[in-house]
Amino acid sequence: MSLAQVVDFASEHLPLTLALTVLASLASWAVYNAFFSPLADVPGPLSARLGLGSWMSNRALSYDMGWKLAEQHEKHGAAVRVSRNMVSLVDPAVIGEIYRYGGKFEKTSFYSYFRADKPSLMSTLGNHDHALMRRAESPAYTMTLLVDLEEHVDSCLDDLVSYFDKAIVTGKGKGTVDMGEMMQLLAMDVIGELAFGGTFGLCKAGKDTQGFLPMLEAFVDVCCLCGTQPWAGLPLIAFCNWKVGAQGPQALAAKSSKAVKDRLEQIKKAYETGDEPRRDMLSKLVMAKNADGSPYSVRQIEVAASSILGAGSDTTAITMRALLYFIVRDPAVYAKVMRDIEDAFDSGLLSLPIKYSDGTKLSYFQSCLKETLRLHPAVPWTLPRIVPKEGAVLAGRYYAPGTQVAMSPFVFHRRTEAFGPDAAVFRPERWLEATEEEKKVMERNLITFGSGSRVCIGKNISLMEITKVLPTLLWKYRFSFTPRNQPNSPHKLPGRAVDGTYDDKEPWHVKSQWFAVQADYWVDVEERDDA
Numbered sequence: 001m002s003l004a005q006v007v008d009f010a011s012e013h014l015p016l017t018l019a020l021t022v023l024a025s026l027a028s029w030a031v032y033n034a035f036f037s038p039l040a041d042v043p044g045p046l047s048a049r050l051g052l053g054s055w056m057s058n059r060a061l062s063y064d065m066g067w068k069l070a071e072q073h074e075k076h077g078a079a080v081r082v083s084r085n086m087v088s089l090v091d092p093a094v095i096g097e098i099y100r101y102g103g104k105f106e107k108t109s110f111y112s113y114f115r116a117d118k119p120s121l122m123s124t125l126g127n128h129d130h131a132l133m134r135r136a137e138s139p140a141y142t143m144t145l146l147v148d149l150e151e152h153v154d155s156c157l158d159d160l161v162s163y164f165d166k167a168i169v170t171g172k173g174k175g176t177v178d179m180g181e182m183m184q185l186l187a188m189d190v191i192g193e194l195a196f197g198g199t200f201g202l203c204k205a206g207k208d209t210q211g212f213l214p215m216l217e218a219f220v221d222v223c224c225l226c227g228t229q230p231w232a233g234l235p236l237i238a239f240c241n242w243k244v245g246a247q248g249p250q251a252l253a254a255k256s257s258k259a260v261k262d263r264l265e266q267i268k269k270a271y272e273t274g275d276e277p278r279r280d281m282l283s284k285l286v287m288a289k290n291a292d293g294s295p296y297s298v299r300q301i302e303v304a305a306s307s308i309l310g311a312g313s314d315t316t317a318i319t320m321r322a323l324l325y326f327i328v329r330d331p332a333v334y335a336k337v338m339r340d341i342e343d344a345f346d347s348g349l350l351s352l353p354i355k356y357s358d359g360t361k362l363s364y365f366q367s368c369l370k371e372t373l374r375l376h377p378a379v380p381w382t383l384p385r386i387v388p389k390e391g392a393v394l395a396g397r398y399y400a401p402g403t404q405v406a407m408s409p410f411v412f413h414r415r416t417e418a419f420g421p422d423a424a425v426f427r428p429e430r431w432l433e434a435t436e437e438e439k440k441v442m443e444r445n446l447i448t449f450g451s452g453s454r455v456c457i458g459k460n461i462s463l464m465e466i467t468k469v470l471p472t473l474l475w476k477y478r479f480s481f482t483p484r485n486q487p488n489s490p491h492k493l494p495g496r497a498v499d500g501t502y503d504d505k506e507p508w509h510v511k512s513q514w515f516a517v518q519a520d521y522w523v524d525v526e527e528r529d530d531a
């Protein structure tokens with residue numbers, strides 16, 4: 001066929017020609033990505049190497065990120081190519097390189113989807129802008145304020161305890177509760193108290209009366225999907241928002257904005273009448289100032305509070321569920337934790353309501369918490385950063401500026417090079433037996449809260465909450481997993497373990513996406529005689 005005939009054919013069959021051109025371009029692009037791009041030598045699944053984002057998007061849609069990525073690292077070692085321009089790493093030596101304070105690696109555009117209109121602390125990409133925002137908002141996260149926040153946690157915990165007590169009465173001595181949901185409701189109520197001026201009243205109601213849970217879930221789904229297909233940009237966001245509609249990110253943003261506005265009204269009135277507003281995170285955010293000295297606008301306060309809702313409720317709930325799971329699952333661990341708590345009550349170290357400073361002295365309990373944070377990190381997704389303009393040598397290979405590099409807490413924590421030959425085993429004793437030097441290394445390798453300049457700013461708040469809540473519940477109640485294979489079983493989903501295996505003996509169904517959410521987690525609760 002001559003060139004003239006090709007041109008004639010193309011103009012006669014324009015739509016077909018356009019479709020073939022697009023397909024051919026995509027195919028050439030994919031071949032280039034897989035075999036000729038600067039990352040062509042980094043091993044990984046073919047769908048990632050082709051560079052169309054499908055491997056990561058698949059993880060977002062299939063909720064299996066931690067497990068599939070762990071498989072790839074098992075197969076290929078320290079570096080795995082997970083998309084056109086991103087490499088996942090599991091070498092302990094690179095944590096400091098990528099995430100350190102004052103470092104030059106910045107967050108990738110993936111995070112820009114974790115926001116409504118204005119960037120929050122979590123979704124600000126540039127290090128300079130982030131440092132200014134972090135300085136402005138850090139008074140809401142200080143250790144001094146933490147002590148004042150404890151009473152707000154206590155009041156929410158009282159509501160949860162009343163809910164359990166009622167369930168026990170209704171069940172004539174044994175209540176069956178949806179621990180998955182109740183832990184989330186508690187974490188939400190606490191965030192309500194800390195960042196929105198008052199509890200959302202969810203534990204009291206025993207259900208999600210505000211419809212928050214589906215909104216948060218849809219929010220994260222949309223972020224993960226759009227963040228792994230950035231080329232699709234605004235149309236994809238618009239499509240997702242249309243698809244999730246009244247339960248989506250925009251509805252969540254509107255709901256939290258309204259809650260903040262209502263509270264700001266109350267704070268204003270308190271100042272007008274000469275009353276001191278109560279000390280919580282919101283009262284600190286109200287006082288926040290921009291770098292030029294101007295006060296935070298109402299919109300900035302709303303964004304900060306909403307991001308606390310997004311970052312602080314799922315994460316804390318996931319960790320509380322997992323900690324209870326690891327304790328109840330193993331009778332020896334359960335017995336040791338109870339001895340720890342009982343001794344502390346007997347010796348007068350602990351009393352109700354448990355103070356955070358006292359709870360930190362429960363050495364076995366605290367090592368169980370550390371081990372939970374290690375084996376069931378709330379965020380198993382990769383935490384991606386951009387290689388700065390100087391380029392970087394990571395795990396023995398040079399990466400060009402602009403390459404995205406990332407570490408997944410879930411995958412990394414289970415590697416023998418990070419936590420030794422028994423890295424995959426829940427063994428709280430490792431934290432008690434370690435020398436000071438070994439402990440320092442383990443702490444450095446524990447990246448559940450991220451690391452360095454973008455490390456979780458709410459870490460102490462969640463540790464405080466968990467250290468008050470779990471010992472209180474363990475002291476007051478005896479827990480066992482509600483069996484799955486009973487005729488009247490409330491379970492709806494197949495049992496799925498933390499490592500992704502399906503097993504009907506599992507009391508829950510774990511998903512692994514941005515968050516490692518556990519669903520369908522039912523627990524039998526009875527009163528303890530000596531509480």
Ligand code: HEM
Pocket residue numbers: 121122134307308311312313315316319377378379383384447448449450451453454455456457458459461462
């Ligand atoms: C067990 C509980 C928690 C876990 C596992 C957790 C995990 C994380 C992780 C992994 C990051 C870093 C993300 C990255 O580098 O890509 C992060 C950041 C953040 N977290 Fe948490 N988080 C928890 C609780 C909280 C709580 C309770 C709050 C708020 C009260 C909070 C607020 C934030 C904020 C605002 C950021 C962004 C910090 C910055 O970039 O400066 N988190 N969290």
